[in-house]
Amino acid sequence: MSSNKYIEQSPEIQNQRNSIRHSSLNQSVHEFSAYKEKMQDLMLPNVEFIEPQDFKKQNECIVCAIEFTQTNRQHHCRMCGSSCCGQCSYKTINKNRVCDICYMKASQLAAEKKRNKFIQSLKDSAKKLKRHIEQAERRKQELQNERDAQQDKSQIDLRVLEKETEDYRLKYSQKTQDKCQYEQQVLDLKLKMSELNTLKEQIHLECQEKEQEIRAYDTNLYLREQELNDKKTQLQRLKQQKEELENMSNKIEQNPEIIEEIIIPEPVQMLQQEKKQQEMYNTNIDIEEIMFGNTNGSKESSTLIKTEQAQQQPQKQNSTKPSQPKQNKDEDDDEEKYKCNIF
Ligand SMILES: [Zn+2]
Ligand SMILES: [Zn+2]
Structure with missing residues (x-):
């Protein structure tokens, strides 16, 4: 092709x-x-x-x-x-x-110059390097010194920290012990508190009972005062009757002929009135029994009242002296004081 x-x-x-x-x-x-x-x-x-x-x-x-x-x-x-x-x-x-x-001589000279220059630069570099190395050594020494100082400081700090830690541990254990004690105390106090609460409730209940008793005694006292007032009125009337009777007896002594004209219905009326009052008094005692019927203390008080009334009754029948109702009232007061002491 x-x-x-x-x-x-x-x-x-x-x-x-x-x-x-x-x-x-x-x-x-x-x-x-x-x-x-x-x-x-x-x-x-x-x-x-x-x-x-x-x-x-x-x-x-x-x-x-x-x-x-x-x-x-x-x-x-x-x-x-x-x-x-x-x-x-x-x-x-x-x-x-x-x-x-000439070329060889010149080139050799140039090469020698170049070599000398290179050697000089190498020497300069070596010097520079040496300086750098010395600086580095100095810096290394400084850093080592700093490191040593820091290590020393760290060691000291570490020892201080260990000491503080030990102190805190000690304090912590003490606080823990204290806490246990306080918790025990709190438990004891709570126990005492609950006991006191129970006691408080008991006292509250007793207070309520005693208040009931006081109210009952107040009622009783009110009735006694009413009774006393009645007795005073009665005594006043008896005194008037006595004066009338004395006047009448004087009149009879002076003029014995008028004795048949005088009718004396008052003593009979008086007896009837006393009977009525006695009935009223018995009804009052029944009321008190109903009021105090449930508790022992109130039973005692009601029996006390009954015995007192039993003592009072004979005094009523021959109650001509005005000082007797007052004595009864004093007895009532003594009784009240005695009951207050019981509370
Ligand atoms: Zn030449
Ligand atoms: Zn030639």
């Missing part, structure tokens, strides 16, 4: 192709020479070059000692000014042609 294709191509196209190949080859050569120049050219600062009037006139190359001819032409080194062939002087420094000897 390729041979057929080659045959088919016209000479015009073939020329075009050849010219393209030629130009690309030239370009490659040019690039290579530029690269070579770049690689062989040494850039050095502060270098002084010789002017052309100072070039030396020599017959052979100073490097390879070859004689100069029409084809092997003479060149000059811009550093030492010596004559040299093209092969021994194609290298350049700062774009100036130099011989291989």
Whole structure:
């Protein structure tokens, strides 16, 4: 296929192709020479070059000692000014042609400078590093000191805290003991409180009973006072009757003839009145029995009242002296006082 294709191509196209190949080859050569120049050219600062009037006139190359001819032409080194062939002087420094000897010397010098500079920079770096290391050591020492101080402080704080903890534990145990004691005391107090409440209820009940008794005694006292008033009225009437009787007896002594004209119904009336009062009194005793019927104490009091009434009854029948009801009242008062003492 390729041979057929080659045959088919016209000479015009073939020329075009050849010219393209030629130009690309030239370009490659040019690039290579530029690269070579770049690689062989040494850039050095502060270098002084010789002017052309100072070039030396020599017959052979100073490097390879070859004689100069029409084809092997003479060149000059811009550093030492010596004559040299093209092969021994194609290298350049700062774009100036130099011989291989000068190039080697310059490159060695440059390399040495570079090395010295590098060594100097290394030394500087080492110094800097040393300074950094010293600073780091100092900082480390400071940190260690701080750490030691903090550790000491921590140890002290820890001991203080342990001591405080121990104190608090001791206090806590004491407080716990106190709390137990207080709880026990509270329980005792509650027990006492309940006992006191029971006692209070008992006392309240007793108070109610005693108040009932007092009310009963008050009623009784009221009845006794009424009775006393009745007795006083009766005594007053008896006194009047006695005076009338005395007047009458005086009249009879003075004038015995009028005895048949006088009718004395009063003693009979008086006896009837006393009987009525006795009945009333018995009914009063029944009321008191009904009031005090349930309790022992009230029974005792009711019996006391009965015995007192039994003592009173004979006094009523021959009650002519005015001082007797008063005595009865005194007895009542004594009885009241006695009952109050019982309460
Ligand atoms: Zn040479
Ligand atoms: Zn030279």
